[in-house]
Amino acid sequence: MPYVSLTNPQANHFERVRRVIEGRSVNPEADxxxxxxxxxxxxxxxxxxxxxxxxxxxLTTQELRDIRQGEEALxxxxxxxxxxxxxxxxxxxxxxxxxxxxGVTIDYCVDHDHRHEFKRAGLYLGSCWSExxxxxxxxxxxxxxxxxxxxxxxxxxxxxxxxxxxxxxxIFAPDGELLGVLDASAVLSPDSRDxxxxxxxxxxxxxxxxxNAFFLHTYMHCWILLAHRDRHFVEAQPEILMAVNAxxxxxxxxxxxxxxxxxxxxxxxxxxSALPRHVNELFDIRAEQLFTMRPGQNLLSLRLAGSTHLYAxxxxxxxxxxAQKLTVNAENTSVANVLPDEGDIVERTRIIAALTxxxxxxxxxxxxxxxxxxxxxxxxxxxxxxxPHRQ
Numbered sequence: 001m002p003y004v005s006l007t008n009p010q011a012n013h014f015e016r017v018r019r020v021i022e023g024r025s026v027n028p029e030a031d032x033x034x035x036x037x038x039x040x041x042x043x044x045x046x047x048x049x050x051x052x053x054x055x056x057x058x059l060t061t062q063e064l065r066d067i068r069q070g071e072e073a074l075x076x077x078x079x080x081x082x083x084x085x086x087x088x089x090x091x092x093x094x095x096x097x098x099x100x101x102x103g104v105t106i107d108y109c110v111d112h113d114h115r116h117e118f119k120r121a122g123l124y125l126g127s128c129w130s131e132x133x134x135x136x137x138x139x140x141x142x143x144x145x146x147x148x149x150x151x152x153x154x155x156x157x158x159x160x161x162x163x164x165x166x167x168x169x170x171i172f173a174p175d176g177e178l179l180g181v182l183d184a185s186a187v188l189s190p191d192s193r194d195x196x197x198x199x200x201x202x203x204x205x206x207x208x209x210x211x212n213a214f215f216l217h218t219y220m221h222c223w224i225l226l227a228h229r230d231r232h233f234v235e236a237q238p239e240i241l242m243a244v245n246a247x248x249x250x251x252x253x254x255x256x257x258x259x260x261x262x263x264x265x266x267x268x269x270x271x272x273s274a275l276p277r278h279v280n281e282l283f284d285i286r287a288e289q290l291f292t293m294r295p296g297q298n299l300l301s302l303r304l305a306g307s308t309h310l311y312a313x314x315x316x317x318x319x320x321x322x323a324q325k326l327t328v329n330a331e332n333t334s335v336a337n338v339l340p341d342e343g344d345i346v347e348r349t350r351i352i353a354a355l356t357x358x359x360x361x362x363x364x365x366x367x368x369x370x371x372x373x374x375x376x377x378x379x380x381x382x383x384x385x386x387x388p389h390r391q
Contacts, residue, residue, distance in 0.1 A: 013050050013051055013154070013158075013159040013162060014049075014050045014051050014159075016154060017039055017043075017050045017157065020032070020035060020036060020039060021036055021039050021040060021043075031149055031150075034141055034145055034147075034149060035136060035141075035151075035155055038131060038135065038136040038140065038141050038144070038157065039135070039136055039157060041131060042131060042135035042136060042157045045132075046131065046132045046133075046135070048134075048135045048157065048158070049158075050135070050157055050158060050159060051159050052158050052159065052160060053158075053159055053160050054160060055120075055121070055122040055127075055160060056122040056127045056128050056129060056133065056134050057127070057128045057133060058122075058124060058126045058127055058128070059104065059126035059127075059128065060126075061126075063126070064104075064106070064125060064126040067100065067104055067106060068106050068107075071100050071106050071180075073214065073217060073218075074098075074100065074106070074171070074179050074180055074210075074214065075098075075106065075107055076213075076217060077210050077211075077213035077214035077217060078098050078107060078182075078210045078213070079213070081182075081206050081209045081210050081213070082096050082098060082107060082108070082109045082182075082206075083109050084206070084209075085109075085182075085184065085202060085203065085206040086109035086110075088202055089184055089199055089202065090109075090111050092186065092189075092199075093114075093186045093187065093188055093189065094184045094185060094186045094199065095108060095109060095110040095111070095118045095123050095184070095185055095186075096108060096109040096110075096182070096183070096184050097123060097127075097139070097182075097183040097184075097185060098180060098181075098182055098183075099129060099139050099143075099180050099181045099183065100179070100180045101143065101178050101179060101180055102128075102130060103128055103129040103130035103131075103133075103139050103140060103143055103181075104126065104127075104128055104129075105123075105124065105125055105126060105127045105128075105129065106125075106180070107125070108123070108124070108125055110123070114187075117187055118185075118187065121161075121163075121164060121185075121187050122160070122161070123164075123185050123187075129183075130143065131143070131144060134157070134158060134161075135156075135157025135158055136151060136155065136156055136157035137151055137156055137157070137158075137161060137166055138150070138151040138166030138167060138168035138181075138183050138185070139166070139168050139181045139183050141168070142168040142169065142170050142181045142183075143170075143178065143181055146170050146172075146178055147170065148167070148168065148169040148170070148200060148203070148204050148207075149167075149168060150165070150166070150167045150168075150193065150196045150197075150199075150200050151165070151166045151168075152165045152166075152189075152193045152196055153165055153189075153191070163187065163188070164185055164186065164187060165185065165186050165189045165196055166183055166184070166185045167183065167184050167185075167196055167199045167200040167203045168181050168182065168183040168184075168203065169181065169182050169183075169200075169203045169204040169206075169207035170207065171207050171210050171211055171214075172211055172255065173211075173214060173218070174214070174215050174218055174219070174243075174252045174253075174254065174268050175252075175268035176268055179211075179214065181207075182203055182206055182207040182210065183203070184199050184202070184203050208255070208256075211254060211255065212238075212241055212254055215241050215243075215252070215254050216241065216315075218252075219243035219251075219252055220317065220318040221317050221318070222243040222244055222245055222251065222252075222317060223243070223244040223245075223290055223291065223314060223315065223316060223317060224241060224242070224243055224244070224314070224315040225240070225241070225242040225244065225290070225302075225312045225314060226238035226240070226241060226312060226313050226314075226315060227239075227240040227241075227242070227257075227302065227310040227311060227312035227313075228240060228310070228311055228312075229260070229308075229309070229310060229311070230311070231299055231301075231311035234299055234311050234312060234313055235313065235352060235356075235386075235387070236356055236360065236387075237356070238312075238313075239256045240253075240254065240256050240257040240260055240261075240310065240312075241253065241254040241256075241257055242254075242257050242261075242264065244279060244287065244290060245276070247278075247287075248278050248279045248280065248286075248287025248288075248290075249276035249277065249278050249279075250264055250267070250276055250277050250278070250279060250282070251267065251276045252267055252268055253265075253267055253268075260308070260310075261282065261304060261308075263277050263281075263282055264277060264282075282304060283302045283303065283304065284302065284303045285300065285302060290314050291316075299311050299312065299313055300312045300313065300314065348383045348385065351365070351376070351379060351380070351383070351385060352385060355385075355387075360387050362376055362377065362380075
C-alpha cells in the first residue's frame with residue numbers, strides 16, 4: 001500500500017497539477033519551470049495519471065541482483081557515503097537512496113525501526129523512479145536535468161507521493177557521464193520548503209564525495225594530486241583531484257579542479273577535443289618531483305599560472321606496472337630521489353581513508369582497519385601521518 005497524504009487527497013491532485021501547468025498556481029520557492037516541464041512530459045509523453053495511488057514498481061530479487069552487478073564501481077564508490085549521510089539526517093526521519101542512471105534504487109540506508117513505513121512509501125531497494133514510470137519526483141527530475149532539486153510534497157506528480165519530500169543530486173563520472181542520483185527522502189516533514197534547504201546541501205556534498213571516490217578508483221593507475229586551497233583540509237578532505245599519467249600529463253580532473261583550474265576544464269567527455277596538459281605547463285613544479293615524492297614529506301605548495309595557490313599531497317599509482325614505468329622515467333631524468341615503496345603507499349592511503357571516514361578518531365579507525373590502536377599508532381608514526389590540524 002503506497003503512502004498517500006491524508007491532507008492532500010488524490011481527488012484534488014489532478015486539478016493542482018493543471019493549475020501549475022497553466023500558471024494559475026505558482027509557488028515562488030519552488031523550481032516551477034522544471035516542475036512544469038516534468039508535469040507536461042508525464043501527461044503528454046508518458047500518459048501517466050496524477051491521481052494514481054499505486055506505489056513505484058519494485059524489481060524482483062534477481063532483476064535487482066543483475067543490475068547491481070553492472071553498477072559495482074558506483075556501489076564501491078558510494079560505500080561509506082550513504083551511511084555517513086544517513087547518520088546526519090536519520091533523526092529527522094529521512095532515508096537515503098542511491099539510484100543508477102535509469103532511476104533504479106540500487107542501494108539505500110534506512111532506520112531499522114521505520115523500514116516498513118519507508119517500504120510502504122516505495123522507498124526501498126529495487127524501486128523504480130524514472131519519469132516515464134512515476135512522473136515528477138526528485139530522482140526523475142535530477143536524472144533528466146542533471147541538476148540538484150528538492151521535490152517537496154505536492155510537487156510530486158502522483159498523488160501517492162504528495163506527502164513525501166525528496167532532495168536529490170546527480171553523480172557524475174570523470175568524463176561527465178551521469179552515473180546516478182543520490183536522494184534523501186522523508187515520509188513526514190514540515191510543510192515549509194525552507195525546512196529542506198540543509199538536507200539538500202548535505203545531499204549535494206555527499207554526491208560530490210561519491211564522485212571523488214569514483215574518480216580515485218577510476219584513475220588508480222595514475223598519480224593523483226589531491227589538493228585544496230586551504231592547507232589544513234588537504235589530508236582530511238581534498239576538494240581538487242587531478243590524475244597525472246606516466247608522461248606527466250594531466251589526463252583527468254574532477255569538477256572542483258575544472259572550476260578552479262580553467263586549463264583542465266575541457267578534459268574528459270566523449271565529445272571533448274581538449275588535449276591533456278603537462279604538469280610543467282600549469283604548475284611551478286616538474287612532473288618528476290611528483291613521481292619521487294615520499295610518504296610523509298611536507299605538503300606541496302603549487303602555484304598556478306594565474307597566481308592561484310594550491311596545497312597538495314600525491315598518491316602514487318596503485319598498480320605495480322605503472323609504478324615500475326614511472327621509476328624508469330624518473331631514472332632517465334637523473335632525479336636523485338627514489339620512488340616510494342608501493343606497499344607503504346597503499347597502506348598509507350588505506351589508513352588515511354579510514355581516519356577520514358571516522359573523522360580522525362583513532363579508536364574507530366583501528367576498528368575499521370581491523371587492527372589494534374597500538375598497531376595503528378605505530379603505523380601512524382612510521383608513515384609520518386599526522387592529523388590535518390597538526391600539519
